Amino acid sequence: MTSPAATPPDPSARGPHASEPAAPESADRASFGYRDVPAAEKAGMVARVFESVAPRYDLMNDLMSGGVHRLWKNALVDLLNPRPGERFLDVAGGTGDIAFRIVRRLAARGEERTDVTVCDINPAMLAVGRDRAVDRGLVKGITWTAGDAEALPFPDRSFDAYTIAFGLRNVTDIDKALREAHRVLRPGGRFYCLEFSRVTSAPVGRVYDAYSSRALPLLGRVIARDPESYRYLHESIRRFPPQRELARRMGEAGFANIAWRDMTLGVVALHSGWRV
Structure with missing residues (x-):
């Protein structure tokens, strides 16, 4: 299902989780799970989470989703449809799942030269990604960069496509990260966000929430x-x-042509947009 962003606001958009506490609106507060914490502290708290989970992050993804996360990521790269000569930026992609898929997709089309930059704020996740790349023989065409999604270390209009998979919910200021994504894309550049979202079926949502909690x-x-x-x-x-x-x-x-696709009844959603 693909839905246009221009649809008027829907008061039921929160779906089966309507009772969930809203994220804080104050500029000096941020959500850390169910807690509201000082915004200046969230990045460090999230960093400690991912430093802890990095060694088993990919194994846990398989166990938590029954392996379905692989299909969701394949769908992202299908929609991305990487083409030779393009520059790709994968943000919060430290373990390399999306970058590896882009490289393999281009290689399957006979393209040996790739230009994929993985940017992650967490050195532990980047270390896992580099090790996995070596294990897979993917030592060329991928650059590993430590950087913050809210202040990307790249010039304006540097990339043809920006991807972020299961990372946007962990940033302190989502709007700032979206503006940064827009900034580093060239005109005509594409933005893709794969993220857990709101289940579209109330009965399924209750079962899913009970399972995940x-x-x-x-x-x-x-x-x-x-x-x-x-x-x-x-x-x-x-x-x-x-x-x-x-x-x-x-x-x-600043994005245009915005749409989203619900997958697995809205357990995740794949949003896309273009920089004009």
Whole structure:
């Protein structure tokens, strides 16, 4: 399902999670799971979460989603449709899942030269990604850069496409990150955000929420020995803007031709937009 951002606001857009606390609006406060914390402290708190989960991050993704996250990421790269000669920026992509898919997609088309930059604020995640790249023989065509999604270390109009998968909900200021994405894209550049969203079926939403609220901390305790980090990840999903609101905020950041596609009944949504 693809939905235009121009649709008027829908008071039921929050779907089965309508009772969820709204994210803080104050410029000096930010949501960290269900807690509101000083905005200046959130980045450090998120960094500690991902430093803890980095070694088992990909294994946990498989366990938590039953492997379906691979299909969601494939769908993102299908929509991206990478073409030879383009420059790609994958933000919050430290372990390399999206970058590897872009490189393999181009290689399957006979293109040996690629230009993919992975930018992640967390050195531990980047270290995992570099190791995985070496293990896969993908040592050329991918640049690994430490950087903040809210202040990207790249010049204006540097990239043809920007991707972010399961990372936007972890930034302190979503609107600032969207404006940065717009800034670094060339005119005609494409923006793609894959993120957990609002389930479109109330019965399914209740089952999904019951599963994620219990299963994520349990898996975190058993596999990663860190239930609190995975409790945060569950709570951050619940606090993230629903599909229609994110599309509106993309428009405010300057994007055009905004649309989204619900996948797995809205468990995740794939938003897209163009810089004009």
